[in-house]
Amino acid sequence: MSVETPSDDWLLRVEDLSVHFHTPRGVVQAVDHITFEVRPKETLALVGETGCGKSVTARSIMKLVPEPPGEYASGSILLRSPSTGAVIDMLTAPMDQVRATRGDRIAMIFQDPGKALNPSLTIGRQLAEVFGEHRARMLLTQAGIDPDHAPVGSGAIASQRAGVIRRNFFHLTHPGQSRALRAAVDDAVINALSDTGIPNPRKVMSSYPHELSGGMKQRVMIAQALACDPDLLIADEPTTALDVTIQARILDLINDLQQRRGTAILYITHDLSLVRQFADRLAVMYAGRMVESGPALEVLKAPQHPYTQGLLAAIPRAGTPRGQLAAIAGSVPQLVDPPPQCHFSSRCGWSAEVCTTHVPHLIGLPGERKVACLRFEQASSIGVEEAEMPLRAAHVEVGP
Amino acid sequence: MTSAPTSSPAGQTGKTTLRTRASSVRWARRREVLREVMRNPLTVVGFVIIALFLLMALMAPLLTEANQPDPYQSPRDWGNIDVPPGVEGHVLGTDSTGGDVLYGIIWGSRLSLQLSLTVVISTLVIGTIVGSVAAMRGGRVDNFLMRVVDVFLAIPELIFALAIAAVLGPSFRNIILALAVVFWVKYARIIRGEIIRVKQTDYVAAAHVVGDSNWNIYRKDVLPNAVTPLVVQATLDMGNVVLIGAALSYIGLAQAGLTEWGAMVSAGQSGILAGQWWVSTFAGVAILLWALAFNLVGDGLRDALDPKTEGR
Secondary structure (H helix, E strand, O other), X not given: OOOOOOOOOOOEEEEEXXXXXXXXXXXXXXXXXXXXXXXXXXXXXXXXXXXXXXXXXXXXXXXXXXOOOEEEEEEEEXXXXXXXXXXXXXXXXXXXXXXXXXXXXXXXXXXXXXXXXOOOOOHHHHHHHHHHHHOHHHHHHHOOOOHHHOOOOHHHHHOXXXXXXXXXXXXXXXXXXXXXXXXXXXXXXXXXXXXOOOOOHHHHHOOOHHHOOHHHHHHHHHHHHHOOXXXXXXXXXXXXXXXXXXXXXXXXXXXXXXXXXXXXXXXXXXXXXXXXXXXXXXXXXXXXXXXXXXXXXXXXXXXXXXXXXXXXXXXXXXXOOOOOOOOOXXXXXXXXXXXXXXXXXXXXXOOOHHHHOOOOOOEEEOOOEEEOOHHHHHHHOOOOHHHOOHHHHOOOOOOO | OOOOOOOOOOOHHHHHHHHHHHHHHHHHHXXXXXXXXXXXHHHHHHHHHHHHHHHHHHOHHHHOOOOOOOOOEXXXXXXXXXXXXXXXXXXXXEOOOOEEHHHHHHHHHHHHHHHHHHHHHHHHHHHHHHHHHHHHHOHHHHHHHXXXXXXXXXXXXHHHHHHHHHHHOOOXXXXXXXXXXXXXXXXXXXXXXXXXXXHOOHHHHHHHHOOOOHHHHHHHHHHHHOOHHHHHHHHHHHHHHHHHHHHHHHOOXXXXXXXXXXXXXXXXXXXXXXXXXXXXXXXXXXHHHHHHHHHHHHHXXXXXXXXXXXXX
């Protein structure tokens, strides 16, 4: 049944993941047995409409789904260290290991930077938190303090856990080291900020989030996410809340940082035009299931799943006549205790009897592509090329 | 605020300036809130009244000669019973036992301050702890604690406090205790709601994402962003507590002859029909001004801290 061919070169493997939410109306199967992998340094775009489970998938990787009402019903989320090859499963690892991984090896940027920064802390303090959490020893070393023989209090200050009293007490007893420690923290923060092209990082550092513009806040978020040089960056629609003019610059920035640092990116979006520009591979989700995946350009050029085709056809183009925007008929089915069927069958122009009684699984196609469609499964016995399915009739021409 | 010296490289001097600047930004923000509060003239009136009361309480031993052994009992001038205001030595008159009304009001302000501060601070701490535990733990713990809160909220404040104080026996300390038992529930409920709201924000998720611990997130991200309504409620309660405390001592739950404003209203009541209006009136005015002042300031704070009006 598992058609995912495990390659040797992977960073993150999500295997057979199911996430359920227990609600008064029943069990919502937000994510239903999905499998995918992210390779080092690549950009994988996870595409789907609102409510298809892509954000839940992203949060699951961080183990951020609240339990209850959420529940990881099945599967594993494996993260491999590119240097040592050690693998941890985020879902079963002890909590302190999960926390050590978050922010250090996997980072995340959110949709709305205005809401993702604590309004009552300065930017500098918030960034210092990240360094304190994961790089306290580095800060101590930079301040000229031996981390193994650090004076009482300096460890807590470096990890940003010390309160006003402890900080000032240490400053009185060890004025030189206290100043050096502050300077080390400031340096780390300023470096992180200036790396994202923020002008005048010293000023930004002592600002509160409400004093910055949206684009600036997203840069701060990116600086925070990349502070510890993570292996994987999860970008949950990072530009949706921004002006169109700033969107491109933020995406260029992410792209540029990826080139320089070799970070893999899991890019969650519903904007297919951005996928074409930035993604290496593409995975399409519908109603909690993965329906199609493969190299981004090929999937966009010749989508195989009826849903992907509909999605691409729905993008308005310059040539689209006025008043003729395409849409996929019907709406996403409710996922409360759903029957075993293809969730797209009710909206699909080519659904057959079998689509309402069976669950489709991803099947492999040539060129590392996969599609989850029962009509393909039927056809696979006679070969896809000969299957001349009605799908072909709806083949969409997509620009370069 | 001048910008940090950009010309000097990352040297030691630059760092120090930066520190000072960061703290000056924090102070600038506090000044901003204060300016917002002070924009409303009624709030300023409230602040002035509170300042006068504080001054009065602080300087009580200087304004009047403290009665020995207990300064919270008016000195008895048996030769001047029921004298009206304006008589030599008794600016606001005396009551039917020769107690000086002005003395009572001055020393009563100390009792009011003691009452309101003790009750508000202790209930603020208890309420915050209970509400935080409920909100952070959730599930059964939350359910249990909130049902306890519901039981407390189901009984009217005054009646509940009255019942407790009556059981404990008449003394000022028992009034404080009774009010503390009654007032914490409101804070628990408010802070729980606020924490649940803040917990769902992206910045708390973002704090989890960078690997912060739950306690750190509570301390740095959740609590500071949840306390605002609590501050407003506590300010309003500084007045309310004195109001209810006065009601309790009015019906005789404080020691007899105490210079508590409610007790003074009660003591002067019998004389009102005989034309001796001054005892109850001045003590009543003191209660009124106290409650009014804190309500004005509380309202002003609410307006200034309300996020919807921020950045006007």
